[in-house]
Amino acid sequence: MHRASIQAETPPRPQDRHERTLKLCASNGETRVPPFRRRETDGLAPRRLPHRHKLLGQHASMPLAAPTGDSLNRRFRYIVTALYVVVVGMFLWQVSQQWRGYRDATEAQKDFSVVRAALRAMANVSSERRPTVAVLMLRDPDTQRWLDVLHSARQETDRRMDELGAALRDPDCDECGTLVSSWERARTQLIEARQHLDAMQGPTHTDEDIIDGFNQIVGVIPRLSSIAQTSATGVIRENADVQSYLLVARLSGVLREQAGLIAQQFAPALVRRRALTEQEALDIAGTIGKIEQLRQLLLPSVRVLPPDLLQDYTEVEQRYYGEGLDLLNDLRHQAARPIGSDVTLMQLSDRYGPLVRPIDRLRDDALALAGETIDKSLRRHLVALLVSAVIAVALTALLLVMVWRFREKVIRPFYDAQRFILAVASGDSTAKLPGGRYGKEVLDLFAALNVLKENDLKRHQLELERNRLIGELQTIAETDPLTGLLNRRAFESRAHVLLSDKRSADPVVALMMIDIDFFKRVNDTYGHETGDTALVTLATLCRETVRSEDIVARFGGEEFVILLRVQVGAQALELAETLCQRLRGTKVTATDGQVFGFTVSVGIAFGDRASASTLHVDELLRDADTLLYRAKANGRDRIEVEPSG
Numbered sequence: 001m002h003r004a005s006i007q008a009e010t011p012p013r014p015q016d017r018h019e020r021t022l023k024l025c026a027s028n029g030e031t032r033v034p035p036f037r038r039r040e041t042d043g044l045a046p047r048r049l050p051h052r053h054k055l056l057g058q059h060a061s062m063p064l065a066a067p068t069g070d071s072l073n074r075r076f077r078y079i080v081t082a083l084y085v086v087v088v089g090m091f092l093w094q095v096s097q098q099w100r101g102y103r104d105a106t107e108a109q110k111d112f113s114v115v116r117a118a119l120r121a122m123a124n125v126s127s128e129r130r131p132t133v134a135v136l137m138l139r140d141p142d143t144q145r146w147l148d149v150l151h152s153a154r155q156e157t158d159r160r161m162d163e164l165g166a167a168l169r170d171p172d173c174d175e176c177g178t179l180v181s182s183w184e185r186a187r188t189q190l191i192e193a194r195q196h197l198d199a200m201q202g203p204t205h206t207d208e209d210i211i212d213g214f215n216q217i218v219g220v221i222p223r224l225s226s227i228a229q230t231s232a233t234g235v236i237r238e239n240a241d242v243q244s245y246l247l248v249a250r251l252s253g254v255l256r257e258q259a260g261l262i263a264q265q266f267a268p269a270l271v272r273r274r275a276l277t278e279q280e281a282l283d284i285a286g287t288i289g290k291i292e293q294l295r296q297l298l299l300p301s302v303r304v305l306p307p308d309l310l311q312d313y314t315e316v317e318q319r320y321y322g323e324g325l326d327l328l329n330d331l332r333h334q335a336a337r338p339i340g341s342d343v344t345l346m347q348l349s350d351r352y353g354p355l356v357r358p359i360d361r362l363r364d365d366a367l368a369l370a371g372e373t374i375d376k377s378l379r380r381h382l383v384a385l386l387v388s389a390v391i392a393v394a395l396t397a398l399l400l401v402m403v404w405r406f407r408e409k410v411i412r413p414f415y416d417a418q419r420f421i422l423a424v425a426s427g428d429s430t431a432k433l434p435g436g437r438y439g440k441e442v443l444d445l446f447a448a449l450n451v452l453k454e455n456d457l458k459r460h461q462l463e464l465e466r467n468r469l470i471g472e473l474q475t476i477a478e479t480d481p482l483t484g485l486l487n488r489r490a491f492e493s494r495a496h497v498l499l500s501d502k503r504s505a506d507p508v509v510a511l512m513m514i515d516i517d518f519f520k521r522v523n524d525t526y527g528h529e530t531g532d533t534a535l536v537t538l539a540t541l542c543r544e545t546v547r548s549e550d551i552v553a554r555f556g557g558e559e560f561v562i563l564l565r566v567q568v569g570a571q572a573l574e575l576a577e578t579l580c581q582r583l584r585g586t587k588v589t590a591t592d593g594q595v596f597g598f599t600v601s602v603g604i605a606f607g608d609r610a611s612a613s614t615l616h617v618d619e620l621l622r623d624a625d626t627l628l629y630r631a632k633a634n635g636r637d638r639i640e641v642e643p644s645g
Contacts, residue, residue: 117167119253488555517632
């Protein structure tokens with residue numbers, strides 16, 4: 001089959017265009033040199049353009065880059081940058097100081113959470129002793145009631161221990177992580193002590209066993225107190241205002257523990273209705289001595305306490321150190337008799353419990369006051385930080401506004417004038433004239449430069465129009481005007497590209513040659529306009545049936561060709577059958593209103609992409625053309641395929 005090829009016109013070189021423009025300007029009597037187009041250079045310095053001569057009747061020599069020396073704009077940037085760095089540095093230093101104070105206040109709050117949780121856990125561990133004694137030592141018929149009380153007390157203790165663990169594991173607390181191991185040991189010891197005491201529920205246990213179990217629980221208290229003391233040190237280091245409050249709270253917590261311990265030490269003798277042993281008497285005396293020591297430690301801190309806490313301590317002095325210690329001393333003398341004391345353990349608990357409550361109140365009020373002080377300090381530092389940040393931002397913004405105003409009113413007009421002149425001199429038609437009030441000489445110069453810019457813009461528009469026309473001509477040269485498909489020349493060009501493309505994994509190339517059956521009869525019967533409609537109908541079906549990457553073209557007359565890549569030849573055959581089936585169900589309306597259908601004959605040739613070096617479009621076209629004529633000879637409206645397909 002004969003193929004026609006069209007040789008594209010070689011576009012003129014840029015140098016030739018420039019020379020023709022020079023000649024055109026000379027023939028028109030103009031002296032303007034047309035601006036050169038800037039070339040993109042990779043890694044090279046920009047090419048300096050030749051000077052413009054006789055611009056608007058004056059000789060001029062215009063550089064394309066700013067002078068190498070310090071310009072006014074550059075010196076202004078240096079001064080502003082130095083001033084800005086100094087001012088911003090001062091602001092940042094001030095903000096950093098406030099941030100450091102806020103960070104310390106936040107850390108103090110985290111440490112205080114640990115102190116408060118530890119002291120509360122100490123109080124709850126101590127509160128487990130009373131129901132435990134009732135369950136193990138009293139012969140109370142209502143044992144289940146005491147078991148329920150013990151269960152509730154242990155649940156509350158576990159909740160407090162969990163709060164302490166959560167406070168220690170707070171990732172925002174820098175030093176809390178080192179105390180987690182102490183908390184874990186205290187929790188383990190508490191669980192083991194409970195298990196030991198629970199195992200003694202029965203008549204076989206002795207007082208020594210019970211005391212040993214209580215001592216294990218008591219051993220948990222120093223671990224919690226150590227955690228509270230370590231965290232309190234951190235709080236005081238970061239916020240010294242709460243030192244006296246925390247000291248009172250810690251000493252009150254220890255005093256509360258000793259007050260509960262002494263009642264536990266009386267319990268065996270009171271329950272068994274016997275005299276105190278020598279060891280029990282020594283232990284009670286030692287505990288009373290510790291209680292007196294705690295009193296002496298509290299006295300220095302009391303002098304600086306606010307009125308509310310001072311009132312709480314006064315109540316502790318009156319109720320516990322007065323009535324409470326008198327009660328304990330009387331009980332100690334009675335229990336030293338051979339027959340022991342006639343006071344029962346529950347009677348002691350009822351009389352002694354109210355005398356201990358002022359200690360709890362003193363501890364809780366001291367903790368509350370410390371927490372309020374820390375919260376106020378945190379809020380104060382936060383406000384100071386925000387105010388510093390706002391002032392810094394406001395002053396920085398004010399500085400920037402002042403600098404911007406000075407640049408816009410003083411520096412910018414000179415800089416814009418220089419930039420516009422250089423841009424126009426280099427052929428940049430997008431440059432805009434700077435606004436503002438200038439002298440007459442500057443305005444005259446800008447008016448002359450604006451003429452130069454407009455002339456360059458017209459030249460650029462002519463080039464764009466020329467490129468558009470070239471693109472349209474290229475599209476017309478490659479497209480069939482009736483169907484909008486590729487023409488024969490474009491098909492052959494794209495077919496060569498498709499055959500040489502190695503990116504696709506499809507191993508088979510299929511070429512379909514399609515011809516409308518009895519097309520001359522359609523033209524003779526319905527007219528050439530209707531025949532054109534049939535061609536457009538077939539072209540539309542081809543575009544809708546094939547894939548986007550397949551090549552479809554009108555090869556001439558009523559012949560169409562499709563080139564595609566497939567995995568196996570059966571895919572191309574299936575595509576052709578789909579096309580024929582759709583065409584059989586398609587009707588065309590003639591110009592006179594008659595409706596008719598038409599069919600096509602198809603020949604499909606195949607090529608192996610593995611042998612792409614010997615695979616040519618011409619051979620595929622010849623093979624497909626032969627198969628097409630075979631389809632027509634065998635009755636039309638059919639598809640003929642190569643045996644290898």
